[in-house]
Amino acid sequence: MLEEEQVAFFLASRLITRGNKGTLLLTIMIIAMVFVNLIFLPSIIAGIVVLFNQQNIDYSYGNLVIEPREDQLLITNVGELQQKISRVPGVVASTPRFTGAATIVSKGKSTTPLLIAINPDDEKQVLNIHTKIISGDYLNDGDTGQILIGTTLAGNKDQNVDRTPTLGGVDVGKTVEVTFRNGVTRQYRIKGIIGSSQFSVDSSAFITRKELESVLGTTDTANQILVRTQTTGNEDAMRITLMQYGIQEKIWTWQDKSADFLKSIVGSFDIINVISTIVSLVIAVVVIFIVIFINTVYRRKQIGILQAIGIDRSIIIKSYIFQALFIFASGTLAGCALLFMLLQYLTASPLVFPGGPVAPVLEPMLLFRAIASLFIVSLIAGFLPSWLTTREDILSAIRG
């Protein structure tokens, strides 16, 4: 049986090395392009997802989000709870927050964004918002009468440019009026403008917890505590550890909190991805099939003659499968080289998306899937035309 493969390989190797080099090179390049196409878009999408995930961790949730217990509106004894959290191995830091809606007015422009009360020093250890001050300064723990405004919320002087309700282009040093849900109204000086490229941050306003507690008349309360852990990816295990350390509040992972948003994004991208993959594979099938088919039709007479001199059709079919596999292997290698260059370039000069710079992410599974798909396609494309041609009766084949 192995002799058959040897002969088929011998025949295939000679047909490849002594056949038309131009056609062979063109076919290999087409397969390389198809391979790149199979990988490139999904890797960009993976890059976008990685970006969104990182942004969610860095600007919105940290790794874990602790919320009030069942039937409670607030977390009480926040300081004590933070101390308990800090004792859990793997925890880097935690930061309490108080989030709620408030009405902000500036020069007659009014909007009701999310107002987040924070401990600025704690926040610096959990989130990266402090690194995204594009104008003015970040808050300090003792600040009162000062506010940070997201760039989307600040808006533009020309409000036609704004797509959401804004304050009409407020800037650092200006004063805005904030009306809290309990009816208290206070004046705040804008201390800084945040431009994080994360919509939920850039459309919010930030004051200190100290300031909010003076408005609400509460102490040591919050409705969220964000927790930063040493590693990302083991949030489920960390949640269990926190529970084992006696934390009875509800604990969410950042994945839980962003699930709906991410699901809708990934779902939409997956549709694009599937369409792109199918189109690429169809192109690959058609190209390899056409090349092998033209090759077999062109060699129809030769195939008939090979059968006439006693070469079994299975050997002939195998020789065409070997040719198709050679095209697959060479195309995949060339595709890998192209892809490597492309990834190097895009890593050095990432694509700029509204959420930030996106570098393609090449997942091993994606690579394996593309190679496996092309391999199967090559097998089919090598087998089918040669099988069809060798099924024909010998005399018809010889007569062409």
Add this chain to the structure above:
Amino acid sequence: MIVGSNLQRIYGKGSVEVRALDDVDIAIRKGEFIGVMGASGSGKSTLLHLLGLLDRPTAGSLVIDKVDVGNLNERQRTLFRLNRLGYVFQDYALVPELTAEENIYLPSKVRGMTSRECTRVCSDILGLVGLRDRVSFLPGELSGGEQQRVAIARALVNNPAILLADEPCANLDTRNSTTILELIRKLNKDLNQTVVMVSHEDWHRKYFDRVIYMRDGKIVTDEELEQANPPEQG
């Protein structure tokens, strides 16, 4: 050696039916060099195709080397062609991407010879047809006569009992045709190989032991000749 009885080959159906071979009986002894002659459409190639197991008769039986080849399946027929028959085509039918040696190597390798054996046999057989110095030449680099000699070498490499040649000189000039005919005649005598050759050239008959004339799918004459040493062409 070869016994065909009531061989029929009918193409088409109804009003377009063509009787390419019409109730032919034929018996060929071992070591004979038989010429099958006749005008175009007389049925000589059809007969050769049946003997070469390239086609199946519509009716009748065919026994080659005591094997009723009508009972063989496709794979068995392929094996039979590989091991017992050698076929030479009018237009050489070499694989253009293979050298002279590799064209011959292919059927011997399929038969299970080791690479070393194949190389030795290929070299011997190319020597037999006078092309030892052309082993690494591609068909495109050989003359028509040389290509046909490679084709003959390929047909002989597995030492078949029967050599079938379908107008092997049709594309050759007289000098090359003579070379080929003398080669086949020599192989027939030296190796005691049975040869059935289709030809429409009258001057070829002097090389044959026996000539069968065909017309309208029937054998019209079957003539034994006494020509152990064929005269020079001219």
